[in-house]
Amino acid sequence: MGLLMLLLVVAAAASAPAADAWGKEGHYMTCKIADNFLTEEAAAAVKGLLPAWANGELAEACSWADSQRFRYKWSSPLHFADTPGDCEFSYARDCHDTKGEKDRCVVGAINNYTAALKDSSSPYDPTESLMFLAHFVGDVHQPLHCGHADDLGGNTIIVHWYTRKGNLHHVWDVSVIETAMKDFYDNDQATMIEAIQRNITDVWSNEEKQWEACRLRTKTCAETYAKESALLACDAYEGVEQDITLGDDYFFKALPVVEKRIAQGGVRLAAILNRIFGEKNGRVQSS
Protein backbone atom coordinates (compact mmCIF):
# COMPACT_ATOMS: atom_id res chain seq x y z
CA MET A 1 0.00 0.00 0.00
CA GLY A 2 1.40 3.42 -0.97
CA LEU A 3 1.92 6.05 1.68
CA LEU A 4 -0.91 8.22 0.41
CA MET A 5 -3.29 5.26 0.45
CA LEU A 6 -2.17 4.37 3.96
CA LEU A 7 -2.78 7.94 5.11
CA LEU A 8 -6.24 7.89 3.57
CA VAL A 9 -7.09 4.64 5.31
CA VAL A 10 -5.86 5.92 8.67
CA ALA A 11 -7.73 9.20 8.19
CA ALA A 12 -10.94 7.37 7.28
CA ALA A 13 -10.63 5.08 10.29
CA ALA A 14 -9.88 7.99 12.61
CA SER A 15 -12.87 9.98 11.44
CA ALA A 16 -15.23 7.02 11.87
CA PRO A 17 -17.24 7.12 15.09
CA ALA A 18 -14.91 6.17 17.91
CA ALA A 19 -17.15 3.29 18.82
CA ASP A 20 -20.41 2.14 17.33
CA ALA A 21 -21.68 -0.07 20.06
CA TRP A 22 -22.85 -3.56 19.55
CA GLY A 23 -24.55 -3.41 16.19
CA LYS A 24 -28.30 -3.36 16.05
CA GLU A 25 -28.44 -7.10 16.61
CA GLY A 26 -26.29 -7.10 19.74
CA HIS A 27 -28.43 -4.43 21.35
CA TYR A 28 -31.67 -6.06 20.29
CA MET A 29 -30.61 -9.40 21.77
CA THR A 30 -29.39 -7.81 25.02
CA CYS A 31 -32.75 -6.11 25.51
CA LYS A 32 -34.72 -9.22 24.55
CA ILE A 33 -32.85 -11.16 27.23
CA ALA A 34 -33.53 -8.35 29.71
CA ASP A 35 -37.26 -8.69 29.00
CA ASN A 36 -37.20 -12.22 30.40
CA PHE A 37 -35.86 -11.01 33.75
CA LEU A 38 -38.02 -7.95 34.41
CA THR A 39 -40.45 -8.00 37.30
CA GLU A 40 -44.06 -7.31 36.44
CA GLU A 41 -43.83 -3.79 37.91
CA ALA A 42 -40.67 -2.97 36.00
CA ALA A 43 -42.05 -4.36 32.74
CA ALA A 44 -45.15 -2.20 33.13
CA ALA A 45 -43.13 0.90 33.97
CA VAL A 46 -40.83 0.32 30.98
CA LYS A 47 -43.81 -0.13 28.67
CA GLY A 48 -45.29 3.10 29.94
CA LEU A 49 -42.12 5.03 29.11
CA LEU A 50 -41.37 3.61 25.66
CA PRO A 51 -42.09 5.82 22.67
CA ALA A 52 -45.09 4.80 20.56
CA TRP A 53 -42.88 3.67 17.66
CA ALA A 54 -41.37 0.92 19.83
CA ASN A 55 -44.76 -0.85 19.91
CA GLY A 56 -44.31 -1.75 23.56
CA GLU A 57 -41.02 -3.56 22.88
CA LEU A 58 -37.95 -2.45 24.83
CA ALA A 59 -35.68 -4.19 22.30
CA GLU A 60 -37.01 -1.98 19.51
CA ALA A 61 -35.74 1.11 21.34
CA CYS A 62 -32.31 -0.23 22.27
CA SER A 63 -30.42 1.10 19.24
CA TRP A 64 -32.04 4.52 19.39
CA ALA A 65 -28.97 6.01 21.12
CA ASP A 66 -26.76 5.10 18.14
CA SER A 67 -29.15 6.77 15.74
CA GLN A 68 -28.96 9.99 17.79
CA ARG A 69 -25.19 10.39 17.75
CA PHE A 70 -25.28 13.09 15.10
CA ARG A 71 -28.23 14.91 16.54
CA TYR A 72 -26.90 14.72 20.11
CA LYS A 73 -23.19 15.19 19.46
CA TRP A 74 -22.56 15.47 23.20
CA SER A 75 -23.66 11.85 23.62
CA SER A 76 -20.89 10.37 21.48
CA PRO A 77 -18.31 9.83 24.28
CA LEU A 78 -20.97 8.17 26.41
CA HIS A 79 -20.90 4.95 24.38
CA PHE A 80 -17.51 3.71 25.59
CA ALA A 81 -14.73 3.99 28.17
CA ASP A 82 -11.33 3.40 26.66
CA THR A 83 -8.24 2.73 28.73
CA PRO A 84 -4.47 3.18 28.32
CA GLY A 85 -4.30 -0.54 27.50
CA ASP A 86 -3.33 -2.12 30.80
CA CYS A 87 -6.33 -4.51 30.90
CA GLU A 88 -7.86 -2.45 33.67
CA PHE A 89 -10.56 0.15 33.92
CA SER A 90 -10.29 2.80 36.59
CA TYR A 91 -13.21 5.20 36.90
CA ALA A 92 -11.11 8.08 38.26
CA ARG A 93 -8.51 7.65 35.55
CA ASP A 94 -10.54 6.59 32.51
CA CYS A 95 -14.06 8.00 32.77
CA HIS A 96 -13.76 11.25 30.85
CA ASP A 97 -14.23 12.49 27.29
CA THR A 98 -11.39 13.51 24.97
CA LYS A 99 -11.40 17.00 26.49
CA GLY A 100 -10.89 15.47 29.91
CA GLU A 101 -14.35 16.26 31.21
CA LYS A 102 -15.05 13.86 34.06
CA ASP A 103 -17.88 11.29 34.20
CA ARG A 104 -18.36 11.47 30.42
CA CYS A 105 -17.97 7.79 29.57
CA VAL A 106 -20.30 4.80 29.37
CA VAL A 107 -20.01 4.02 33.10
CA GLY A 108 -20.79 7.59 34.13
CA ALA A 109 -23.71 7.62 31.71
CA ILE A 110 -25.24 4.43 33.14
CA ASN A 111 -25.03 5.85 36.67
CA ASN A 112 -26.38 9.18 35.50
CA TYR A 113 -29.43 7.84 33.63
CA THR A 114 -30.19 5.39 36.43
CA ALA A 115 -30.23 8.27 38.91
CA ALA A 116 -32.41 10.32 36.53
CA LEU A 117 -34.98 7.53 36.22
CA LYS A 118 -35.14 7.12 40.01
CA ASP A 119 -35.71 10.82 40.55
CA SER A 120 -39.12 12.04 39.45
CA SER A 121 -37.92 15.67 39.68
CA SER A 122 -35.07 15.05 37.22
CA PRO A 123 -35.10 17.51 34.30
CA TYR A 124 -34.24 14.68 31.88
CA ASP A 125 -36.88 13.23 29.61
CA PRO A 126 -37.56 9.82 31.20
CA THR A 127 -38.22 8.13 27.84
CA GLU A 128 -34.82 9.22 26.58
CA SER A 129 -33.18 8.26 29.88
CA LEU A 130 -34.60 4.75 29.57
CA MET A 131 -33.44 4.36 25.97
CA PHE A 132 -29.96 5.66 26.78
CA LEU A 133 -29.69 3.40 29.82
CA ALA A 134 -30.82 0.27 27.95
CA HIS A 135 -28.32 1.00 25.19
CA PHE A 136 -25.34 1.84 27.37
CA VAL A 137 -25.70 -1.25 29.56
CA GLY A 138 -25.29 -3.19 26.30
CA ASP A 139 -22.30 -1.10 25.24
CA VAL A 140 -20.37 -1.48 28.48
CA HIS A 141 -20.47 -5.26 27.99
CA GLN A 142 -18.86 -5.12 24.53
CA PRO A 143 -15.17 -5.67 25.36
CA LEU A 144 -13.88 -3.26 22.70
CA HIS A 145 -15.96 -0.48 24.25
CA CYS A 146 -13.37 -0.62 27.00
CA GLY A 147 -10.53 -1.03 24.54
CA HIS A 148 -7.38 0.97 24.09
CA ALA A 149 -7.66 4.72 23.70
CA ASP A 150 -4.77 5.04 21.23
CA ASP A 151 -6.48 2.88 18.60
CA LEU A 152 -9.99 4.18 19.45
CA GLY A 153 -11.12 0.86 20.85
CA GLY A 154 -9.86 -1.09 17.84
CA ASN A 155 -11.43 1.25 15.26
CA THR A 156 -8.06 2.08 13.68
CA ILE A 157 -6.91 -1.55 13.54
CA ILE A 158 -7.77 -2.67 10.02
CA VAL A 159 -8.45 -6.40 9.79
CA HIS A 160 -9.94 -8.80 7.28
CA TRP A 161 -12.83 -10.79 8.69
CA TYR A 162 -12.45 -13.90 6.55
CA THR A 163 -12.43 -12.13 3.17
CA ARG A 164 -14.09 -8.87 4.11
CA LYS A 165 -12.18 -5.80 5.13
CA GLY A 166 -13.17 -4.05 8.33
CA ASN A 167 -11.69 -3.10 11.68
CA LEU A 168 -11.29 -4.88 15.00
CA HIS A 169 -13.97 -2.83 16.71
CA HIS A 170 -16.51 -3.70 14.03
CA VAL A 171 -15.62 -7.39 14.29
CA TRP A 172 -16.76 -7.31 17.93
CA ASP A 173 -19.76 -5.05 17.33
CA VAL A 174 -21.17 -6.87 14.35
CA SER A 175 -19.14 -9.49 12.48
CA VAL A 176 -18.93 -12.23 15.12
CA ILE A 177 -22.70 -12.05 15.61
CA GLU A 178 -23.36 -12.03 11.86
CA THR A 179 -21.14 -15.02 11.23
CA ALA A 180 -22.73 -16.94 14.11
CA MET A 181 -26.22 -16.16 12.82
CA LYS A 182 -25.30 -17.37 9.36
CA ASP A 183 -23.37 -20.48 10.41
CA PHE A 184 -25.35 -21.69 13.42
CA TYR A 185 -28.72 -19.97 13.65
CA ASP A 186 -30.12 -20.09 10.14
CA ASN A 187 -29.89 -16.29 9.95
CA ASP A 188 -32.67 -16.13 12.52
CA GLN A 189 -32.19 -13.72 15.39
CA ALA A 190 -34.91 -15.31 17.51
CA THR A 191 -33.09 -18.67 17.39
CA MET A 192 -29.86 -17.08 18.57
CA ILE A 193 -31.65 -15.28 21.41
CA GLU A 194 -33.26 -18.58 22.47
CA ALA A 195 -29.88 -20.29 22.48
CA ILE A 196 -28.38 -17.58 24.70
CA GLN A 197 -31.40 -17.67 27.00
CA ARG A 198 -31.08 -21.46 27.26
CA ASN A 199 -27.42 -21.09 28.22
CA ILE A 200 -28.41 -18.73 31.03
CA THR A 201 -30.77 -21.31 32.51
CA ASP A 202 -28.44 -24.28 31.87
CA VAL A 203 -24.74 -23.57 31.58
CA TRP A 204 -24.59 -20.30 33.50
CA SER A 205 -27.38 -20.92 36.03
CA ASN A 206 -24.90 -20.85 38.93
CA GLU A 207 -23.38 -17.57 37.83
CA GLU A 208 -26.55 -15.75 36.87
CA LYS A 209 -27.36 -14.59 40.42
CA GLN A 210 -23.86 -13.19 40.81
CA TRP A 211 -24.16 -11.31 37.54
CA GLU A 212 -27.10 -9.33 38.82
CA ALA A 213 -25.85 -8.83 42.36
CA CYS A 214 -24.89 -5.25 43.17
CA ARG A 215 -24.47 -3.98 46.70
CA LEU A 216 -23.99 -0.34 45.82
CA ARG A 217 -26.92 1.77 46.96
CA THR A 218 -26.20 5.06 45.25
CA LYS A 219 -24.69 3.88 41.98
CA THR A 220 -24.95 0.93 39.64
CA CYS A 221 -22.18 -1.66 39.34
CA ALA A 222 -21.31 -0.50 35.82
CA GLU A 223 -17.70 0.11 36.89
CA THR A 224 -17.33 -3.62 37.53
CA TYR A 225 -18.78 -4.43 34.10
CA ALA A 226 -16.25 -2.06 32.49
CA LYS A 227 -13.42 -3.73 34.40
CA GLU A 228 -14.55 -7.10 33.03
CA SER A 229 -14.69 -5.67 29.51
CA ALA A 230 -11.22 -4.10 29.81
CA LEU A 231 -9.83 -7.49 30.78
CA LEU A 232 -11.63 -9.25 27.91
CA ALA A 233 -10.44 -6.55 25.52
CA CYS A 234 -6.84 -7.54 26.23
CA ASP A 235 -7.60 -11.06 24.99
CA ALA A 236 -9.39 -9.62 21.97
CA TYR A 237 -6.27 -7.68 20.96
CA GLU A 238 -3.94 -10.62 21.44
CA GLY A 239 -2.12 -11.58 18.27
CA VAL A 240 -4.02 -8.98 16.23
CA GLU A 241 -2.00 -6.58 14.12
CA GLN A 242 -2.73 -4.20 11.25
CA ASP A 243 -4.01 -5.89 8.11
CA ILE A 244 -4.25 -9.36 9.67
CA THR A 245 -6.83 -11.85 8.44
CA LEU A 246 -9.08 -13.21 11.18
CA GLY A 247 -10.97 -16.43 10.53
CA ASP A 248 -12.17 -19.57 12.30
CA ASP A 249 -9.57 -19.55 15.09
CA TYR A 250 -10.50 -16.05 16.14
CA PHE A 251 -14.22 -16.58 15.60
CA PHE A 252 -14.40 -19.66 17.82
CA LYS A 253 -12.52 -17.84 20.56
CA ALA A 254 -14.66 -14.70 20.31
CA LEU A 255 -18.15 -16.17 19.94
CA PRO A 256 -18.52 -17.63 23.47
CA VAL A 257 -17.35 -14.29 24.87
CA VAL A 258 -19.82 -12.33 22.75
CA GLU A 259 -22.72 -14.61 23.72
CA LYS A 260 -21.89 -14.44 27.40
CA ARG A 261 -21.54 -10.65 27.35
CA ILE A 262 -24.96 -10.32 25.67
CA ALA A 263 -26.40 -12.60 28.36
CA GLN A 264 -24.77 -10.65 31.18
CA GLY A 265 -25.83 -7.35 29.65
CA GLY A 266 -29.43 -8.51 29.48
CA VAL A 267 -29.55 -9.93 33.01
CA ARG A 268 -27.94 -6.81 34.47
CA LEU A 269 -30.09 -4.36 32.52
CA ALA A 270 -33.14 -6.12 33.95
CA ALA A 271 -31.66 -6.00 37.45
CA ILE A 272 -31.01 -2.25 37.15
CA LEU A 273 -34.54 -1.61 35.85
CA ASN A 274 -36.03 -3.83 38.57
CA ARG A 275 -34.20 -1.80 41.21
CA ILE A 276 -35.29 1.51 39.70
CA PHE A 277 -38.94 0.64 39.29
CA GLY A 278 -39.17 -1.67 42.29
CA GLU A 279 -38.05 1.00 44.75
CA LYS A 280 -40.62 3.48 43.54
CA ASN A 281 -43.29 1.08 44.68
CA GLY A 282 -41.57 0.65 48.02
CA ARG A 283 -40.39 -2.80 47.06
CA VAL A 284 -36.88 -3.82 47.96
CA GLN A 285 -35.48 -6.02 45.24
CA SER A 286 -33.31 -8.90 46.34
CA SER A 287 -29.87 -8.26 44.98
Ligand SMILES: [Zn+2]
Ligand atom coordinates in the same frame (compact mmCIF):
# COMPACT_ATOMS: atom_id res chain seq x y z
ZN1 LIG B 1 -23.48 2.70 21.62
